[in-house]
Amino acid sequence: MMNRRRILTLAGATGASTLAMPFVRPSWAQSGAVRVGLLLPYSGTYAALGEAITNAMQLYVTQQGGKLGGRAIEFVKVDDESAPPKATENTTKLVSGEKVDVLCGTVHSGVAMAMAKIARENGLPTLIPNAGAEAITRAMCAPNIFRTSFGNSQVGDATGMAMLKAGVKKAVTVTWKYSAGAESVDGFKKSFLKGGGEVIKDITLPFPDVEFQSILAEVASLKPDAVYSFFAGGGALKFMKDYHAAKLNEKVALWGAGFLTDGVEKAAGPAGDGVKTALHYVDSLDNAENKKFIADYTAAFKKAPDVYAVQGWDSMQLLRVGLEAVGGDVTKRKDMFPAMAKAEFKSPRGPFKLGTSHNPIQNFYLRELRGGENKYLGVAAEMLADDTTGCKMA
Numbered sequence: 001m002m003n004r005r006r007i008l009t010l011a012g013a014t015g016a017s018t019l020a021m022p023f024v025r026p027s028w029a030q031s032g033a034v035r036v037g038l039l040l041p042y043s044g045t046y047a048a049l050g051e052a053i054t055n056a057m058q059l060y061v062t063q064q065g066g067k068l069g070g071r072a073i074e075f076v077k078v079d080d081e082s083a084p085p086k087a088t089e090n091t092t093k094l095v096s097g098e099k100v101d102v103l104c105g106t107v108h109s110g111v112a113m114a115m116a117k118i119a120r121e122n123g124l125p126t127l128i129p130n131a132g133a134e135a136i137t138r139a140m141c142a143p144n145i146f147r148t149s150f151g152n153s154q155v156g157d158a159t160g161m162a163m164l165k166a167g168v169k170k171a172v173t174v175t176w177k178y179s180a181g182a183e184s185v186d187g188f189k190k191s192f193l194k195g196g197g198e199v200i201k202d203i204t205l206p207f208p209d210v211e212f213q214s215i216l217a218e219v220a221s222l223k224p225d226a227v228y229s230f231f232a233g234g235g236a237l238k239f240m241k242d243y244h245a246a247k248l249n250e251k252v253a254l255w256g257a258g259f260l261t262d263g264v265e266k267a268a269g270p271a272g273d274g275v276k277t278a279l280h281y282v283d284s285l286d287n288a289e290n291k292k293f294i295a296d297y298t299a300a301f302k303k304a305p306d307v308y309a310v311q312g313w314d315s316m317q318l319l320r321v322g323l324e325a326v327g328g329d330v331t332k333r334k335d336m337f338p339a340m341a342k343a344e345f346k347s348p349r350g351p352f353k354l355g356t357s358h359n360p361i362q363n364f365y366l367r368e369l370r371g372g373e374n375k376y377l378g379v380a381a382e383m384l385a386d387d388t389t390g391c392k393m394a
Contacts, residue, residue: 032072033074034073034074034330035098036057037076037098037103040105041107049232049263052263053130053312056305056313057104060316069322078093082111083108083111084111087110091105091118102124102330103119106128106129109132109180116133116136116142119145120140123144127147127319128148130308132154134151134152134387135390137359137388141357141390141392146318148311151359152183153187154384154386155258155259156187156189156228156257159228159257160228167225169225170198170200171255172219173185174204174229174239175231176204176230178207181207200222220251223252227254228256229254229260231256241268243271255275255276256277261367262281263306265369266372272369273371274370275369278381279364280363281307283305307349314349322337324339342354357386363381366378
């Protein structure tokens with residue numbers, strides 16, 4: 001793999017040919033490393049998520065001998081700070097400044113929306129390893145944008161199904177007031193209301209506020225059967241601990257999208273016991289890919305992987321399919337993108353394939369947190385696809 005100084009030297013040496021062919025990326029990149037730009041959070045509330053995604057991507061490439069499709073892979077990292085106002089600047093830094101060949105990001109849906117806008121205009125191969133903003137695979141869908149995680153409403157939809165099966169009839173929703181939370185709640189209400197459930201009230205608070213006391217008091221006064229919540233990272237941990245400290249868990253069952261518990265299972269301690277979630281991954285899945293993934297990741301990073309790591313891993317699996325289809329030549333986008341769109345492979349999460357809008361079609365699993373582990377209870381929704389409303393591939 002070429003070092004940074006050598007790459008910059010080569011980039012400068014090809015300046016003349018670049019000017020002569022303004023609509024083609026410099027050809028030197030085809031014999032060097034494929035530069036994968038990572039726009040992920042490495043600080044703040046979602047830092048642990050960005051780290052898990054990055055770790056898994058690096059591990060996958062390492063296990064392939066440092067190459068995908070015959071080309072060495074070089075990661076270029078930018079901390080997006082989960083800050084939408086900085087998203088355009090940070091994406092431009094990777095695309096125009098670093099001139100990456102592939103764009104990969106991010107966690108926060110607000111950041112991802114700005115990133116996707118630039119990606120659509122540029123046509124750059126783009127992988128989304130977490131952010132579930134619906135528009136990206138609906139109205140903003142594009143041939144070059146692929147999601148390896150979930151649609152926000154998709155997770156809520158599966159959780160609503162599971163709650164109905166568990167006999168929950170009345171619920172209150174609690175989430176941060178931002179697009180990911182709103183879309184997750186919309187998905188939950190889609191299935192929950194359709195199945196005869198009642199949502200007493202939707203409660204929100206500003207992102208990333210973690211002052212939950214007044215909200216918990218309101219939930220207690222409303223007396224629902226259960227709460228459907230959408231939080232992640234440090235905020236999710238604080239919510240579970242406050243919920244338990246208020247002894248609300250003794251009266252109102254706590255449910256949520258799986259991000260409520262993923263990555264903070266052990267840190268939650270007794271506060272997490274009994275929390276039920278639905279998600280497209282649970283670490284106890286009994287398949288060969290998952291067992292090997294857990295063993296390899298744990299050996300490499302001295303901690304167990306989570307759903308974010310799985311999504312990062314599968315991003316590289318998908319990129320490998322694309323690069324192999326074009327012999328590593330990322331400029332052959334007309335061949336690369338259709339190959340990625342048709343990709344089907346075995347993942348630690350189970351079978352993986354993409355829908356027409358490039359959003360995963362996948363299983364969602366019912367889990368219960370006990371003793372610091374998400375226990376597998378069964379399949380909440382089998383091979384669930386997301387809505388593709390508004391998607392028109394160019």
